[in-house]
Amino acid sequence: MELLRFFTAGNVDDGKSTLIGRLLLDSGSISTDIIETVTRQSKVTGENTTIDLALLTDGLRAEREQGITIDVAYKYFSTDRRKFIIADTPGHAQYTRNMFTGASTADLAIILVDARNGITEQTRRHTIISAVLGIPHIVVCINKMDLVNYSEACYEAIKADFSKVTAALDLNQVTFIPTAALSGENVVHSSKQMPWHTGKSLLSFLENVSVQPAQLHDKARFQVQYVIRPQTEKLHDYRGYAGTLWSGKLQVGDEVQVLPGAFFTRIQTIEHNLKMTESADAGQPVVMQLEDDIDISRGAWIVPGSELPEVSDTVQGTICWMDNTPFRTGAMKLLLQQGSLNTKASIKEISYKIDIETFEKSPSDDALKLNELASVCIRTAEPLVVDSYKENRNTGAFILINEYTNQTVAAGVLERNLQA
């Protein structure tokens, strides 16, 4: 069975939690004891006998009290066809960083639009974040169709507006679905109220959409996480490099280069699943031994010897600032983490800021505040393998850490090498 990871973006007012609640409830994924608890919590009055579906997803006391989503909640369900992981992310601008967290690992985004309000600042923000994070599929649910009399004209108008928003963005596949989450129209079952919609219901779409990563390049990228050295009598000289092959394929006997350092050697053995194997495929955690005894430590890359990636200590990337303390050029000691590599780094220049609601570029004032998006030039102490994030989501991403507070202060995507 395949796995699809998606995130939902939107405000409580757009019916985001209701939509998820509906997906879980109508696909039979909620246990009766949980339904009982939620029913008890819902203020069920004589007139309103429906349970509050949002209570199925909002997990923290503060969230239930305030009726908002603060942090990402992960939910799980499966149908006969597929298994799903939902990252239910907050819609409010002040929690944008939590939305980044939930979206970073998603194969698909569900963006909710309230049919009465059409495209809002929030819709634009969520769409821009999806574009920056290179989400392979975007589903726009035009929700609360029941409140606009299931009007096809209204749906079409919003669709046209959305296309204007996305014109400037480098978006992947976009699909539109008219829904009424409260009553369940087009969520799990096709709507009888909207016969004009000939497309699939949301769940049916989620069950059928391709989960193959859209743009992952096929060059081999292996990063060393941990060096296995048993130092037993039998395995006295064994040095196994443990890590995940993030893309491409590697075979025993392949000539490889170890970065940084530019050593060439060959793959001697590959172990996967506690067994020796001839080759490793993308996504697999493996242990490799190399023919030559080279000093390789955590964070090093093993790449094909025939096709070398760009390696550089000066790169251009787009970052989202995630810390309450604003960044000022030169004022903060930073670490950059790319997978298992941790190196000192500094933001040399904020080239320009990107308005998270209009995608317009604006000149920088040398400071970055919480949730601001900017294109920056970064210098690192150790060189990075520079895969553009657009080509490889697994290796083209990084985070910045404040060296004093240890907090993750920014998430970034690599764009290009700035070194001549």
Added chain:
Amino acid sequence: MSNYLDRLEAEAIHVLRETAGQFERPALLFSGGKDSICLVHLALKAFRPGKFPFPLVHIDTGHNFPEAIQFRDRLAEQLGEQLIVRHVEDTLKRRGIPDAKGKFPSRNPLQTHTLLETIEEFRFDACIGGARRDEEKARAKERFFSVRDEFGQWDPKLQRPELWNIYNGKIHPGENVRVFPISNWTELDVWNYILRENIELPSIYFTHERTCVLTEHEQLMATNVFISLDEHDTIVNRLVRYRTVGDMTCTAAVESKANSVEDIIEELKNTTVSERGATRMDDRISEAAMEDRKKGGYF
């Protein structure tokens, strides 16, 4: 690689190796339950032919099922890995903390004291646990790397952003990180993995006859020396199994004839009650019971 179990397994192994790579003194919290047994299996895949870069640590409440304890000792011996056991009983005596009271005296909340003491004793900077996000709604919010302050507390409103496959385990002295490699697994995923990998489990997961007391919530609690019975209790003999392996004082059995992993998977597909709802008495106290315990330093 599109099979969901392969993806979940790869994610868990990646997280285990990040823990080994980033921390100086990690530990794997081992309870003898199916989730921590899966963690041990994943650790074999992550670190063999080397030894585990961490000991197995068990916080023994003294109320465990003997089958689980025997299984724990045998597994550690078979694998040749280090096992550290610390007893809640000792903490209570040494610090004069009153023992759990009541008809079903659960030491579950008291484990936190021993856990924090053990972390301090060995200066563990990372504790790997088998908690899953599908278990409970506060857990649904928790990160893979969950930073705890020097008092072991979790602040759910101030969690670090955790992006892509990048895990930030940087901490200050005195802080520690709880690591949950199987965060994204559901109960059914765990069982499907046990089936696929042919993982051995303690016998109490499978059907057996047991003498139980029927509680006011219609739950079946095995009769044992720790719970106090009186003449009003209904004592029954039933064919039961356990969905989770916790303490004998707070973990209920479920009626079941499931004799194999396949049977259990079939049973779970048709069940309408959640794992914790079916088996844990301690989560019934309030809507935010787990959130509160985690804030106080619980697993």
